[in-house]
Amino acid sequence: MTNPCELYANWDDLVGTDEAFEGVADLARDLLDHWGFNQVEITLEDLDDESCVYDIINEKIIFDPDELTASGRDNAFDCAIHETIHAAQDQSGVDLGGFGPEFEAQLLAGSLASELLAGCTSEEVPESGSGGNLPNNPWQSIP
């Protein structure tokens, strides 16, 4: 599994390399695993005007290589978490065509990113339990 703190801290050095893509892809995989969902394919492909998408038809997460490089670490993390939420929604039987799931993903991605990076410092790799912890399944408390 990836260390989110390390990935975030070193993003500017990794950006443009396979490691940056592998890092955010691993983050998505770790979240799916942690939340108890199935893994999905994660690929790097040119997208028209988005940094990343969840492809409903093929059930995969796609990152755009140029956008991943250009848009900065906050956007890259937000993308990974946002599309992972869509994958989880899809596996939960949610109809992704509506506005509700998109609103939920936008709302949750920001708070999950803050939770994920809480306790991270830019200089140190954290001890376990002090930053970089995967946030819990956000739907656990929903009856």
Ligand SMILES: [Zn+2]
């Ligand atoms: Zn979305």
